[in-house]
Amino acid sequence: MMLLQIPSARAFQAIRSVSVSELSSLRDEDLRPLLPCLVRMALCSPVDESAKWTEARKEVQKLLSGLEVVNSIVALLSVDFSLLEQDALKEQQLRRKVGGSATSSVLVESLQNGLALEFERSEPSRRLRLVLSELLRIMSQVDVREEFIPEKCELFESEVYLEEVSDVICIAQAELPSLLALNQLAEALLRVKHGPWLLCQLVANAPDSFEQGEGYININ
Secondary structure, three states, rough: OOOOOOOOOOHHHHHHHHOOHHOOOOOOOHHHHHHHHHHHHHHHHOOOOOOOHHHHHHHHHHHHOOOOOOHHHHHHHHOOHHHHHHHHHHHHHHHHOOOOOOOOOOOOOOOOOHHHHHHHHHHHHHHHHHHHHHHHHHHHHHHHOOOOOOOOOOHOOOOHHHHHHHHHHHHHHOOOOOOOOHHHHHHHOOOOOOHHHHHHHHHHHHHHHHOOOOHHHOOO
C-alpha cells in the first residue's frame, strides 16, 4: 500500500508566497505535489511581465528540468481545453436534465476496461475526459441528494494511479475554473475514497483559494 503524504507546511508556504528560493530548497518528494501549479507557472503566459517575474519563471523552469514526471503534466496542458469544455458542458447539462442518473457520457465513449486500467492506457486528452466525466457524475449526485452519501469510483480508489489522477484534477480545475468551481469540487471529492488527500493536493496547487470567501476550504 502506498503512503499518501499531504503537502508539507513548508512546501505550501513556499508556493503560497511564490518564493522561488524556498521552492528550490525543497526535496523532490516535497516538490512533487506542487508540480501541476509549477508547470503552469513555468509554461503559461504570465499576467506579471516584470523583469523580476521573468527571472523567477526561468528559475522555476530550471527547477523542473530534472524531473521526469513533469513531461506528463506538460502533455496535459497541450490538450484543446476549449473543445473539452464544450463537451463537458454538454455532459453537465445532460446530467442535470436526468437528475444525475445519466448512464451515457458525452466526454467518454464506452469503456473497454475498468476505469483505472483505462486511465493507465489513455493519452492525456482521454485521461482528462475520464476524470472530468467522473467528477461531473459525482457533482451531479451531490446536487440531487440532501444527505451525505459516499460515492464509489474506481478511479479515485486505486492508489497506484492517484498522483497522476491528482495532476489531472489540478490541471483541469486551473484550466476550467468556471466548470469546476472549487467549493463544488471540494464537496464532490469529500464523497470519494482518498477525497481529503486529493483536496489537499488541489488546495496546494491553488493556494489563493485557501481563504477565499465562498470558496474557502478549511483543511485543518
